Amino acid sequence: MARTQGSHSGITGPRVRAAALQLFAQHGYAAVSMRQIAREVGVQAGALYNYTPDKQSLLFDLMQTHMTELLAAREHSPRGATPTEALEHFTRLHLRFHSERPDEVFIAYMELRNLTPENFAKIEELRRSYEDGLETILRAGVNSRDFEVNDPKIAAMAVIAMLTGVNTWFREGGRLSLTEVEQIYWDMVRKAVGA
Amino acid sequence: MARTQGSHSGITGPRVRAAALQLFAQHGYAAVSMRQIAREVGVQAGALYNYTPDKQSLLFDLMQTHMTELLAAREHSPRGATPTEALEHFTRLHLRFHSERPDEVFIAYMELRNLTPENFAKIEELRRSYEDGLETILRAGVNSRDFEVNDPKIAAMAVIAMLTGVNTWFREGGRLSLTEVEQIYWDMVRKAVGA
DNA sequence: CAGTTATCTGAACATGCGTTCGTTTAAAAC
DNA sequence: GTTTTAAACGAACGCATGTTCAGATAACTG
Incomplete structure (x- = not known):
C-alpha cells in the first residue's frame, strides 16, 4: 500500500504527526526512528522532511x-x-x-x-x-x-x-x-x- | 583518571549500576549508550559486560x-x-x-x-x-x-x-x-x- | 496538451549502536 | 618470586541512526 511518487495527497502532513504521536507514546521518542514513522505513514524516510525540519x-x-x-x-x-x-x-x-x-x-x-x-x-x-x-x-x-x-x-x-x-x-x-x-x-x- | 587494566577494584559493579541509574534517569534508557555508562565509570564499554549480561x-x-x-x-x-x-x-x-x-x-x-x-x-x-x-x-x-x-x-x-x-x-x-x-x-x- | 511544481524515491553520508573476543595487565595466591 | 586469574583494553562485527539530495513522478495550471 506504499504511496506512489508525486501523489499530492495533501494529508501526509497530519498522518506524519499522527504516526509520530502514536509511536512516541508507545516506544518513547529516543526509541523511535524516522524510518519507523515513515513506514507507518507508507513513505520513505526522506519524505518526512517535507513536513518537519527534523x-x-x-x-x-x-x-x-x-x-x-x-x-x-x-x-x-x-x-x-x-x-x-x-x-x-x-x-x-x-x-x-x-x-x-x-x-x-x-x-x-x-x-x-x-x-x-x-x-x-x-x-x-x-x-x-x-x-x-x-x-x-x-x-x-x-x-x-x-x-x-x-x-x-x-x-x-x-x-x-x-x-x-x-x-x-x-x-x-x-x-x-x-x-x-x-x-x-x-x-x-x-x-x-x-x- | 582512567582505570588501568587488571586493577581488581571490587567496586566497579556498584559504580556501573550507579552510573546507569543516573544516566537512565537523566536522559532515558533508550537515549543512553553503553559507551556513555562506561565513560562515567572510567572504563571501556566492553568491561561493562563483566557486570551485566546486557x-x-x-x-x-x-x-x-x-x-x-x-x-x-x-x-x-x-x-x-x-x-x-x-x-x-x-x-x-x-x-x-x-x-x-x-x-x-x-x-x-x-x-x-x-x-x-x-x-x-x-x-x-x-x-x-x-x-x-x-x-x-x-x-x-x-x-x-x-x-x-x-x-x-x-x-x-x-x-x-x-x-x-x-x-x-x-x-x-x-x-x-x-x-x-x-x-x-x-x-x-x-x-x-x-x- | 504542454509546462510547472509539489511530492516522494532511493541511495548515500558519517556516526553511533550493543555486543563479542583475543590480548594485556596487575593484583592475589602459593 | 613464580604462577594463576580476575579485570580491563581496544579493535572489530553488522547494523541502525538522522539527515541530505539529485532524480523521478504524477497531479495541477494555463
Missing part, C-alpha cells in the same frame, strides 16, 4: 499543540460562580480532556527531557500557566473560606498529579464510565481541599 | 531492586493500630522513601515500556503488590467506618499518584522541609478519604 521539531510540535489546546479548552470552559464550582469545572475538564488524549498526555509528561533546552522552556511555561490557573482557584477559595488548604501551590500540584494519574489505568469501556470516574475524583478533590 | 538486565535490575526495597521498607514499618494510623504510616513512608530515591522513582515510572515483556510482567507484579497494600488499608477503613471512600481501588491509585507527584518538584533544601511536606500531604490524604 525529529526534534516533530516532538516539540506535538507537545506545544497539546498544551495550547489544553489552555484553550480552559478558556472556553465555564468559569464557575464560586471557588467550589470553579474547582469542579477544573477537575471535570481536566479528566475529560486528558482521557480523550492518552497519547498526547503520555508524551507531554514523559518526553520533557528529550526537548532541547529552548523547547523545554517553552513547554514548561505553558505547563506553569495551567498550574497557575488551578492555584488561583485554590487561593480564591482560601480567601473566601470555602477551602481549607495549607499551601495552595503544593495543593495545586497534588491535585493535578492525582487527576493525571487517571490516565495510567482508565480505558473507555472499562469497569467505570468517564462520568463515574469524574464523580469519584471530584469527590476526592473536594474533600482534599476541605470544600 | 543493557536490558541493567535496567531491569535497577527497577527490581527499587521495588523490592520499597516492599521491604513497608514490611519493616509499623502497622498502625487503626486504619487511619495505617494510612498515615503508608503516606509518610511513601513520601520519605521516594524523596530519598528520585532517580530510582523516575526510572520505575518512565522506563516500564523499555522492559521486555517478561521483565515488565515481573515489575508490574511488584507494583500491584504495593498498590494492593494501600487498597487493603482503605477497605479496612471503609469497613470500620473510619473512611468514606467510594471505590477503594481507584482511591488507592489516586493517593499513590498524588504522593508520587511530589518527586516532580520536591528538592531537599527547598522552600519546604520533608517533614512539612509530609504533614501537608497527610492532611490532604486524610481529608480525601474522609478520615
